[in-house]
Amino acid sequence: MEKLQFRVLYRVFLLRVVDLDTLSADGDPTKLLGQIAAIFATISFFASAPLILLGGRLDENARWDMEFFFLATTMLVVGLFAVLSWDSVFPDKRDFLVLGPLPVAPRTILGAKLAALAYALGLLVISFNVFIAIIWPPVLSSATGLLAAVRSYAAYFIAIVLGSVFMFFSVLMAQGIASQILPRQIFLRLSAPIQVAAFALFLGTFILEPKDVTAALLRSPVVGRLPTYWFFALAQQIRGISGPSQPALDILAGRVWIAMGIVVIGAAATLLSFYAWRLGKIVEAPDILPQSRHRTSRLGNSLTGAVLLFCARTLLRSRQHRVILSFYYGVGFAIVLAYALTLLATGFGLRNSAFSLVAPPLLIVSLLMMCVTVGGVRIVAPMPITLPANWIFRITESRASSAYLHATRCSFICLGALPAWLASSMLFLWLWPWRLACAHLLILALLGMLLVELCLLGFAKIPFTCSYLPGKGKIQFVFWACVVLLLPLLNEAVHIEMTALADSRIYGELIAILSVALAVTWWRNTETTRRMKSMRFDEKELPILVSLSLDRN
Amino acid sequence: MLELRNVCKRYSSIAAVDSVSFSARPGEVTGYLGANGSGKSTTMKIITGLIEPNEGDIFFGGKPIQNDWMAFRQRMGYVPEEPHLYTHLTGLEYLEMVACLRNLAPKPAAERIDGLLHLLALHTDRDLAISSYSKGMRQKVLLIAALMHNPDLILLDEPFSGLDVGSSLVLRSLIQELASRGKVILFSSHELETVQRICSHVVILHRGKIVADDSIQHLQTLMSLSSLEEIFQELAVEQDAGAISRQIVDLIQA
Numbered sequence: 001m002e003k004l005q006f007r008v009l010y011r012v013f014l015l016r017v018v019d020l021d022t023l024s025a026d027g028d029p030t031k032l033l034g035q036i037a038a039i040f041a042t043i044s045f046f047a048s049a050p051l052i053l054l055g056g057r058l059d060e061n062a063r064w065d066m067e068f069f070f071l072a073t074t075m076l077v078v079g080l081f082a083v084l085s086w087d088s089v090f091p092d093k094r095d096f097l098v099l100g101p102l103p104v105a106p107r108t109i110l111g112a113k114l115a116a117l118a119y120a121l122g123l124l125v126i127s128f129n130v131f132i133a134i135i136w137p138p139v140l141s142s143a144t145g146l147l148a149a150v151r152s153y154a155a156y157f158i159a160i161v162l163g164s165v166f167m168f169f170s171v172l173m174a175q176g177i178a179s180q181i182l183p184r185q186i187f188l189r190l191s192a193p194i195q196v197a198a199f200a201l202f203l204g205t206f207i208l209e210p211k212d213v214t215a216a217l218l219r220s221p222v223v224g225r226l227p228t229y230w231f232f233a234l235a236q237q238i239r240g241i242s243g244p245s246q247p248a249l250d251i252l253a254g255r256v257w258i259a260m261g262i263v264v265i266g267a268a269a270t271l272l273s274f275y276a277w278r279l280g281k282i283v284e285a286p287d288i289l290p291q292s293r294h295r296t297s298r299l300g301n302s303l304t305g306a307v308l309l310f311c312a313r314t315l316l317r318s319r320q321h322r323v324i325l326s327f328y329y330g331v332g333f334a335i336v337l338a339y340a341l342t343l344l345a346t347g348f349g350l351r352n353s354a355f356s357l358v359a360p361p362l363l364i365v366s367l368l369m370m371c372v373t374v375g376g377v378r379i380v381a382p383m384p385i386t387l388p389a390n391w392i393f394r395i396t397e398s399r400a401s402s403a404y405l406h407a408t409r410c411s412f413i414c415l416g417a418l419p420a421w422l423a424s425s426m427l428f429l430w431l432w433p434w435r436l437a438c439a440h441l442l443i444l445a446l447l448g449m450l451l452v453e454l455c456l457l458g459f460a461k462i463p464f465t466c467s468y469l470p471g472k473g474k475i476q477f478v479f480w481a482c483v484v485l486l487l488p489l490l491n492e493a494v495h496i497e498m499t500a501l502a503d504s505r506i507y508g509e510l511i512a513i514l515s516v517a518l519a520v521t522w523w524r525n526t527e528t529t530r531r532m533k534s535m536r537f538d539e540k541e542l543p544i545l546v547s548l549s550l551d552r553n
Numbered sequence: 554m555l556e557l558r559n560v561c562k563r564y565s566s567i568a569a570v571d572s573v574s575f576s577a578r579p580g581e582v583t584g585y586l587g588a589n590g591s592g593k594s595t596t597m598k599i600i601t602g603l604i605e606p607n608e609g610d611i612f613f614g615g616k617p618i619q620n621d622w623m624a625f626r627q628r629m630g631y632v633p634e635e636p637h638l639y640t641h642l643t644g645l646e647y648l649e650m651v652a653c654l655r656n657l658a659p660k661p662a663a664e665r666i667d668g669l670l671h672l673l674a675l676h677t678d679r680d681l682a683i684s685s686y687s688k689g690m691r692q693k694v695l696l697i698a699a700l701m702h703n704p705d706l707i708l709l710d711e712p713f714s715g716l717d718v719g720s721s722l723v724l725r726s727l728i729q730e731l732a733s734r735g736k737v738i739l740f741s742s743h744e745l746e747t748v749q750r751i752c753s754h755v756v757i758l759h760r761g762k763i764v765a766d767d768s769i770q771h772l773q774t775l776m777s778l779s780s781l782e783e784i785f786q787e788l789a790v791e792q793d794a795g796a797i798s799r800q801i802v803d804l805i806q807a
Contacts, residue, residue, distance in 0.1 A: 302652075302653040302656060302659065303656070306649075306653030306654050309650065310639075310650055313642060313646065314641065318641055385641065386638075386639050388635070391601075391637060392638075392639075392651060392698065393654065394602070395602065395626055395631055396626060396655050397622075397623070398624075398626045399656070534622075
């Protein structure tokens, strides 16, 4: 009986890693999981390709750098997954209301939850290491021979598995302690900032930690506090590395076991106490309630105001959307941080530094912020909130589709482009002469609106109201296209803008080109939408073969 | 007047609504009855435009609604069977959003919403998230959203669901009042006693087909039955309730 319950619950919880409410009738959640695994497998393949090209010849430093990079990236992926699955670990009110009246033991629910999370986590770790873990370990060892290769495989696997478990359990423990100490309403309210902070912490640490691993670096006290180096040291210890770096490696590796003991015991204790004492209290505690009683003023045209407020409230209050948005913002933040480090390297006195030296990274930061914020809103906008409730938009659709397009456009501008533009305005007006700053801000405004129009191509929906078909967006291709194309494109764009800022004729031409591009995309979007009978509320894949359904008669 | 002519909706080869034709006149409440799965809600959704029919035409005020959906939607109010609402919004935020979507002028809409919230005893809870509302409170939000634009056609799909006794009495009276002011009301419910009290005309649906379309009095005379419940049992209930209940008890005690 319990075995059957476990199997059923395990399957349900596994599919809940993807929120089924967001999927259209034709949607397949396993397809989405498969796509995410495919992204990581592709990274794994490309990370292994250089070794094949080099014929497996690497010096000691390069071996350490590569192993540290793989370990750090795996731990980052696991950390981000742990933050993303924040809401899946502990049962929520829905779980309690459905399972509460049924004769299901809390230990069965706990076991099924953990098994589902372990499966999803394992899928991520394996897909990221699928090529790396086969090709790299023999090369990572300085010794040769079969025994050394076997030992190297063991070292890599143990370090990866323990590192992953450490990251996941750390987040679990932090969440468990917070949920135990804080009243549920405050915990739910603080969950989002904690998640966003954890994103920034993991990505920031990944970007900032030195990746050129040397014996001297391992002796540094700051490095000794970063968990990634502990697991790296453990791998070297298992491989039996000796020499001047051995004492430092031994100290760092010793910290693995202390840290593992703390997080495993801490996570287990908080989990068990949650299931033993807090599970039944979830249903009694209300969820987050809006705090203020103030009336929101209507913004512009009533439809535009309604859609804009609906979008803003969804982004602010839906944990699912906020977490996904945080992920993309986190990636953008990491790249922005990398460029900010370049700026800091020139000294804090930016106003006194040579303009040509500080301008390119500053411009890249500004343009990148714009791309990330507009792109982030575009990525979450197709994911619906409470899909069955979209009937109200459908039965009140009493205006032309172009009016809804305008409302969506305003929402994208206000929630995506405007924050990045305002942040850039403050930065540039502080650092640059006002004429130069205004010249850049005009370009940035046009670029932001152009990006919004590009995001609206083929997007004939009201944000958050249309069903979502996993796979249709081909996110694995879009993701790679962005990673491969965005940074070189931004570098080129900055080069053009630097030239334009120095020459008023070129500046005028650049403004004209951006304005024409904006006008063309605006016209195209408006015309396409004008021809539509209504907005799209259900995402359906067009069949390759269209059935005539002759058998029905 | 709302008029349906030969409306059909098929899912694969199964007809959920099969050649349904009837009309609902202004000033009267038309009861739309049927067992679960008989096609009542599907018909309602076809009228609102949420579902597209395979065949048939719908007329409102003598004009086919398909020709001008936008104008029709402005004249229609709908309370759906399930209270699906955006639960991350507060009651007031939701209603303000609906007012904007319906293109109502801000000030009169705010006054109307405020008044309706007061009258339906929801004013003190207007700033709470809908996720914390009871079923009855959600039903009231749906009702306000359906009525705030003073529609000419009101579609009520089981509107009494979850309402307490006091609210049910108010709603019952409200439906009659709206009808007396010339609104076209199509009202679906399983509460036959309520239907008998407020409806002058009933349409009974069985397996997607209309089996009765007449006034309650005429049906009673015609079938020599004293109540709507008996008429309904005769026309739309195939099972023997007593026998089934005995079988259920036998089964769980076996």
